[in-house]
Amino acid sequence: MISANLPYFVFAVLFLIGLLGALLETNLIKIGIAIDVMESAANMFIIVLGYRNGGYIPVKFLMPEGVTNFVLPTPQALTLTAIVIALATSALMLSLIVMLYRHYGTLDVREIRRLRG
Amino acid sequence: MKCKTLFIIAAIVVGGALMGAVSSLHPFGVPTAEGTAVDEHYLNRAGVDISCENVVTSIVFDYRGFDTIGESSVLFTALLSVMMLFRKGGRKE
Amino acid sequence: MKKKSMRPLSVIARTACGMYSWFMLAFGAYVIVHGDVTPGGGFQGGSICATFLALMLIAQGSDYVEGWLNENFYKVCLFLGLFMFIGFGLMGMGWAFDGTMMFNWAAVAHDQLAVVKPWWPPSGTVALMDIAVGIEVAGGLSLILITMFRAVRLNQVVEDGLGKETGHDQR
DSSP states (O other): OTGGGHHHHHHHHHHHHHHHHHHHOOBHHHHHHHHHHHHHHHHHHHHHHTOOTTOBOSBGGGOOTTOOOBOOOHHHHHHHHHHHHHHHHHHHHHHHHHHHHHHHSOOBHHHHHHHOO | OHHHHHHHHHHHHHHHHHHHHHTTSOOTTOOOTTTSHHHHHHHHHHHHHSOOOBHHHHIIIIITHHHHHHHHHHHHHHHHHHHHHTOOOOOOO | OBOOOOBOOOHHHHHHHHHHHHHHHHHHHHHHHTTTTSSOOHHHHHHHHHHHHHHHHHHHOHHHHHHHOOHHHHHHHHHHHHHHHHHHHHTTTTTSSSOOTTOOTTOOOGGGTTTSOTTSOTTTHHHHHHHHHHHHHHHHHHHHHHHHHHHHSOOOOBOOOSOSOSOOBOO
16 A cells, blocks of 8 residues: 555655654754645645656657657646745745844854843 | 654654655556656657647747746845845844 | 955866856756756756855855855846746646646646647647746755855955965955
């Protein structure tokens, strides 16, 4: 049962690693990196969903003679938008971390919770 | 701490739900027939309607062009908020 | 009384940066323009073009880059790309009898491909919008980099100690 859907399990484990990192870490930058890992795992999972056995890339200009078996192109087009959204959230997270460091002087989540500046 | 055990239990529950959901998907490499209906339409008509050979680019810019407008606006919003956060204005205390 | 700034890297790193940075810009332009033939397109090529500025910032130090940097150029790139993109989309509204937005008004059918206009892109607005989005993404990501870099430098007094080389980032 597991070996038939092995690529799905790999990306589920990667998502769980990112989730555990976001919950259990105390450094602000490590929390930001863990959230980025979660978003990358979700994007890769979308692409893996659209695979067909023995298919070629969906570019008709580069295909060999007489090929009709293509990989599904729609998940790849949707992942482009999702990657740009992940970039936007990463940029905002890092900017907020910089502002927090300037205000409190520390990067530890437990200290910031106690100070309540 | 009490918080840490609660987080680990929640992560285990989410992990179990994920594994159960993933093992009930279609087998890897053999998508279902109703899942590929739209893609077959795009693959058959990509070189015939318009002469663009790259199917992925023709989906992004021609068949689903409105999503690209939304994506550009997301990029603009991110740039706008970053520039707003780091302004060097004089604060009137 | 200087502000803290990013120190440049060693001579070897700076020479390698001078050799590779313009190739990266040319490769990014290649990926943008060949968007309708090979895998690639607007967003991918624009991100490659934005890494040119990141390499210059890290290798040459902040004093050298602030000398020739002009952020109005990137703002012009950003707004020009967006206006071209929306303009190509709106031009499809009054052009043909269908009159929808994002209508591919510049496409050439397959049977008259190389006969009608040999210099016209046969895929129509897909190729034109590719270039517009590539310019816009390159300008936008470079602006994000510049804004975050300028805000991170701290206003602290640094005594002029050792020489101006060897070292990584701030000291």
